[in-house]
Amino acid sequence: MRTQSRRRPPGTLLATAAAGTLLAPLLSGCWAGAGGLGGDSINVLMVNNPQMTELQKLTSRYFTQKTGIKVNFTVLPENDVRDKISQDFANQAGQYDVATLSNYEIPIYARNGWLHELGSYVKDDPGFDQQDILAPMRQSLTADDGKLYGEPFYGESSFLMYRKDVFAQKGLTMPAHPTWRQVADLAAKVDGAEPGMKGICLRGLPGWGESMAPLTTVVNTFGGTWFDKDWKARLTAPGFKNATKFYVDLVRAHGESGAAQSGFAECLNDTTQSKTAMWYDATSAAGLLEAKGSPVKGKIGYAPAPVDRTRSSGWLYTWAWGLQKASHNPDKAWKFISWASSKEYERLVGEKFGWADVPAGKRASTYEIPQYRAEAASFADRTREAIESARPRDPGVQKRPAPGIQFVDIPEFTDLGTKVSQEISAAIAGRQSVDTALAKSQKLASQITKEYEGR
Structure with a gap:
C-alpha cells in the first residue's frame, strides 16, 4: 500500500491500508468478455498503479504466447476497483478469476469463503519457490485456518x-x-x-x-x-x-x-x-x-x-493476487499468479523497464540481483530490513x-x-x-x- 487516495465511505468489507497505492494516471479498463467462464482465457481485475500497467503491457508477449492463456484485464482507480472486487467476490459471481487484494482484505475474504486457497498450487509448483517470499509477507497472506490465500506482487514497509x-x-x-x-x-x-x-x-x-x-x-x-x-x-x-x-x-x-x-x-x-x-x-x-x-x-x-x-x-503492506473461489479457471488463474509474482517476472521488468521499476519488497532473491542492487543501492537494504522487521x-x-x-x-x-x-x-x-x-x-x-x- 503505498497510500490511499481520498476515499468514499466504505462498504461492508472494502478497502485497505496501509500505507496504500501511489496516485497514478488514470487508465480506464473494461471487462473484455466472459473469458473467465471457461476456455483458454481468464479475467483479471486490478488497480491502476504504474507497476500493474507495466504488467499489462508484458502479459501478451511473455505469458500468453508461452502458455496459450489470454488475460483480459480490467484496470481501475483504487476506490473503484475495491468496490468492484468486493461486489464480485462477495456474490461469488465468478466474473473475475483473479484480483488485486491487500494483506488487509485477504484474511477477511478468506474467512468469508470467497477465496481459493493457494497452498496446494504452491506445493505442486516448486519452481515458484514460496520460501523465497519474505516471511512477513507469507504470514500476512495466511488466514486463521493456516492456509495461504494470496501471493504478493510487491510489498512495502x-x-x-x-x-x-x-x-x-x-x-x-x-x-x-x-x-x-x-x-x-x-x-x-x-x-x-x-x-x-x-x-x-x-x-x-x-x-x-x-x-x-x-x-x-x-x-x-x-x-x-x-x-x-x-x-x-x-x-x-x-x-x-x-x-x-x-x-x-x-x-x-x-x-x-x-x-x-x-x-x-x-x-x-x-x-x-x-x-x-x-x-x-x-x-x-x-x-x-x-x-x-x-x-x-x-x-x-x-x-x-x-x-x-x-x-x-x-508498517507492512502488499498488493497481492487473490483467486476467487468461484473461478471457473482456477488452474489457469494460478499459472498467471505464479508468473506475475515470480523471479522470472522481476527480471523481465528489470530488463524491459529498468531495475528501479522491479516490483520488489516480496522476494529475498530480489536483493541479491546485482543490477537491482546497483540501481536501488541507497534504499534496497533499508526497505528489506523494514519489511523483515515488521510484526503484523x-x-x-x-x-x-x-x-x-x-x-x-x-x-x-x-x-x-x-x-x-x-x-x-x-x-x-x-x-x-x-x-x-x-x-x-x-x-x-x-x-x-x-x-x-x-x-
Missing part, C-alpha cells in the same frame, strides 16, 4: 527519508535508529534550512489508509492500541493519546503547509520540490525520489521508522485481538479509521483539540467493542 545535504549543511547526523523524540528535535533544527523548507512532512489527509496509517505506527510504538486483547477501545488511554498529541504537535509546529489535506502524493511533491527536509512514509516512495529526472536523486538518506517503546515500528501480529507492547500494524484487520475498520482520521485532521487544522478529537473517536470505537466483546 515505512521508513524515514531525509535530505543528506541539508543535514550536512546544518552539521546534523541522523541516528542509525532514530527515536521520535530525536526526529522532533531534528525537525526543529532543519525547519527553514532553505527558503520555504519545513522540517518534516507527515500525512494529515483524512482516510484510514492516509493519515491513520503513519499515525497508527506512532501509536503502536508509544505503547497505544486501538483495542486491547478483550476488544476494549483504548483511544483515550495514555499511549494512544500521547502518540496523537505528539504527531499533531509535530506536524503543526514543523510540518508542511496545508498538512490537514496532505497525503502521500502531497508529501512526495513537497519532498521532490525541496519543501521539506524529512518525510516519514512508505518505502516505495524511495524509487520515485531516486528516479531518473528527480530533482532530489542522490540527495536522500534513509533511516528506519522512528520508535519510542518498541524495537521497530514500520505483535506490533506494539500489548496483545492485540486482531493482526495489523497500520490497521486492525476487521471489516469495520475501514469506516472507523476513516471517521477517526477526520477528527484527527480537524485537530491538525486547529479546529478542535486532540482531547476532543479522541473523545469523539473513543465513542466510535466503543461501538466496535459492543460487537466483538466476548468473542
Whole structure:
C-alpha cells in the first residue's frame, strides 16, 4: 500500500491500508468478455498503479504466447476497483478469476469463503519457490485456518527519508535508529534550512489508509492500541493519546503547509520540490525520489521508522493476487499468479523497464540481483530490513485481538479509521483539540467493542 487516495465511505468489507497505492494516471479498463467462464482465457481485475500497467503491457508477449492463456484485464482507480472486487467476490459471481487484494482484505475474504486457497498450487509448483517470499509477507497472506490465500506482487514497509545535504549543511547526523523524540528535535533544527523548507512532512489527509496509517505506527510504538486483547477501545488511554498529541504537535509546529489535506502524493511533491527536509512514509516512495529526472536523486538518506517503546515500528503492506473461489479457471488463474509474482517476472521488468521499476519488497532473491542492487543501492537494504522487521501480529507492547500494524484487520475498520482520521485532521487544522478529537473517536470505537466483546 503505498497510500490511499481520498476515499468514499466504505462498504461492508472494502478497502485497505496501509500505507496504500501511489496516485497514478488514470487508465480506464473494461471487462473484455466472459473469458473467465471457461476456455483458454481468464479475467483479471486490478488497480491502476504504474507497476500493474507495466504488467499489462508484458502479459501478451511473455505469458500468453508461452502458455496459450489470454488475460483480459480490467484496470481501475483504487476506490473503484475495491468496490468492484468486493461486489464480485462477495456474490461469488465468478466474473473475475483473479484480483488485486491487500494483506488487509485477504484474511477477511478468506474467512468469508470467497477465496481459493493457494497452498496446494504452491506445493505442486516448486519452481515458484514460496520460501523465497519474505516471511512477513507469507504470514500476512495466511488466514486463521493456516492456509495461504494470496501471493504478493510487491510489498512495502515505512521508513524515514531525509535530505543528506541539508543535514550536512546544518552539521546534523541522523541516528542509525532514530527515536521520535530525536526526529522532533531534528525537525526543529532543519525547519527553514532553505527558503520555504519545513522540517518534516507527515500525512494529515483524512482516510484510514492516509493519515491513520503513519499515525497508527506512532501509536503502536508509544505503547497505544486501538483495542486491547478483550476488544476494549483504548483511544483515550495514555499511549494512544500521547502518540496523537505528539504527531499533531509535530506536524503543526514543523510540518508542511496545508498538512490537514496532505497525503502521500502531497508529501512526495513537497519532498521532490525541496519543501521539506524529512518525510516519514512508505518505502516505495524511495524509487520515485531516486528516479531518473528527480530533482532530489542522490540527495536522500534513509533511516528506519522512528520508535519510542518498541524495537521497530514500520508498517507492512502488499498488493497481492487473490483467486476467487468461484473461478471457473482456477488452474489457469494460478499459472498467471505464479508468473506475475515470480523471479522470472522481476527480471523481465528489470530488463524491459529498468531495475528501479522491479516490483520488489516480496522476494529475498530480489536483493541479491546485482543490477537491482546497483540501481536501488541507497534504499534496497533499508526497505528489506523494514519489511523483515515488521510484526503484523505483535506490533506494539500489548496483545492485540486482531493482526495489523497500520490497521486492525476487521471489516469495520475501514469506516472507523476513516471517521477517526477526520477528527484527527480537524485537530491538525486547529479546529478542535486532540482531547476532543479522541473523545469523539473513543465513542466510535466503543461501538466496535459492543460487537466483538466476548468473542
